[in-house]
Amino acid sequence: MIHMLHDINDCYTLSNGVKIPCVGYGTYVESDAEKNVEVIGQAIRAGYRLLDTASFYGTETYMAQALKKCGIPREEFFITSKVWKTEMGYEQTKEAFDRTLENLQTDYLDMYLIHWPVPGADCEDWRQLDADTWRAMEELYEEGRIRAIGVSNFLPHHIENLLENGRIAPMVDQLEFHPGYHQAVTLHYCKEHNIRVQAWSPLGRRRVLEDPLILELARKYETSAAQICLRFAFQEEVIPLPKASSLERMEQNQDIFSFEISREDMYRLETMPQTGWSGQHPDGLL
Numbered sequence: 001m002i003h004m005l006h007d008i009n010d011c012y013t014l015s016n017g018v019k020i021p022c023v024g025y026g027t028y029v030e031s032d033a034e035k036n037v038e039v040i041g042q043a044i045r046a047g048y049r050l051l052d053t054a055s056f057y058g059t060e061t062y063m064a065q066a067l068k069k070c071g072i073p074r075e076e077f078f079i080t081s082k083v084w085k086t087e088m089g090y091e092q093t094k095e096a097f098d099r100t101l102e103n104l105q106t107d108y109l110d111m112y113l114i115h116w117p118v119p120g121a122d123c124e125d126w127r128q129l130d131a132d133t134w135r136a137m138e139e140l141y142e143e144g145r146i147r148a149i150g151v152s153n154f155l156p157h158h159i160e161n162l163l164e165n166g167r168i169a170p171m172v173d174q175l176e177f178h179p180g181y182h183q184a185v186t187l188h189y190c191k192e193h194n195i196r197v198q199a200w201s202p203l204g205r206r207r208v209l210e211d212p213l214i215l216e217l218a219r220k221y222e223t224s225a226a227q228i229c230l231r232f233a234f235q236e237e238v239i240p241l242p243k244a245s246s247l248e249r250m251e252q253n254q255d256i257f258s259f260e261i262s263r264e265d266m267y268r269l270e271t272m273p274q275t276g277w278s279g280q281h282p283d284g285l286l
C-alpha cells in the first residue's frame with residue numbers, strides 16, 4: 001500500500017471509505033500567543049492539509065483563524081479534534097462537540113476522537129463512560145456532522161469494550177508512537193481490526209533524536225534523525241503527526257518519500273530498547 005503514496009497528502013482509505021492523508025501536522029500552543037495563528041498558517045502554506053487539534057490543546061480557535069486567513073476551501077482540509085477527559089459522557093460529549101465546532105468556526109469535523117480511554121486511575125467505571133461517550137460520537141457521525149470517528153490512546157482492552165458495547169467500530173486510534181515506543185501489541189491489534197493508527201509525538205518530542213541507533217541510521221540514509229522517525233512510522237503504515245514551529249522543519253518533515261529503510265533496519269528500530277516514552281499511561285498506571 002505505502003508504495004502508492006508519494007506525498008503527504010496522498011491518502012489511505014479508512015474502514016468507512018473516507019480518505020485520510022498519510023502525514024499530518026500536530027498543533028500545540030506556542031508560549032508566545034501571538035505566534036499561534038502564524039505557525040498554523042505556515043503549516044498550511046507548507047502544504048499540510050491534515051491538521052490535528054483537541055479541545056485540550058487550546059489550539060482550536062487559532063486553527064480557525066489560520067483557516068480563515070489562508071483562503072483555501074474548508075473541504076480541502078482534514079480536521080481532527082478530540083473530546084477531553086472532563087468532557088466525557090453522552091450529553092457532555094455532544095456539548096463538547098458543539099463547542100469544538102464553534103471554536104473551529106466550521107459545521108463539521110473530518111474526524112473526532114475520544115482523547116483518553118480512562119479519565120484518571122480513580123475512575124471506577126471507565127467502561128460505561130467510554131460506551132456513553134462513544135454512543136454520542138456514533139450519533140453525531142450518523143447525523144453527518146463527523147466524517148470519521150475514532151479514539152486516542154486506546155489499548156486493546158479499551159477498544160474491545162467499544163466493540164462489545166457500541167454499534168460502529170472506531171476507524172482510527174491515535175497513539176504515542178515513535179522508535180523506542182511503538183506499541184507493537186496495540187499496533188498489531190489495530191491492523192487486525194482495520195483501525196488506522198496515527199502517531200502523536202512521532203519524534204518522541206525530540207527525546208529520541210539523539211539515540212545512537214537513530215543517529216547511525218540518519219547517517220546511513222543521509223537524512224535527519226527526525227526523518228528516520230517519520231519514515232519509520234510511514235513504513236509501519238502509521239500516520240505521523242509531527243509538530244514543528246519553523247518552516248524549515250515543516251518542510252523537512254514532509255521529505256520522507258525519497259528513501260526506504262531496509263527490512264533489517266526496520267527490525268532494529270522495532271526492537272530497540274524502550275526510550276523516549278512520555279510516561280503517560282492510558283490506564284493512569286506507572
Ligand code: A2P
Nearest residue numbers: 201202203204205206226242243244245246249
Ligand atoms: P520546534 O517546535 O522547535 O519546531 P513531536 O512531534 O514528537 O511531539 O516533537 C515535536 C518537537 O520536535 C518540537 O519540539 C519540534 O521543535 C521538534 N521538531 C520538529 N521537527 C523537527 C525536525 N525535523 N528536526 C528536529 N526537531 C524537530
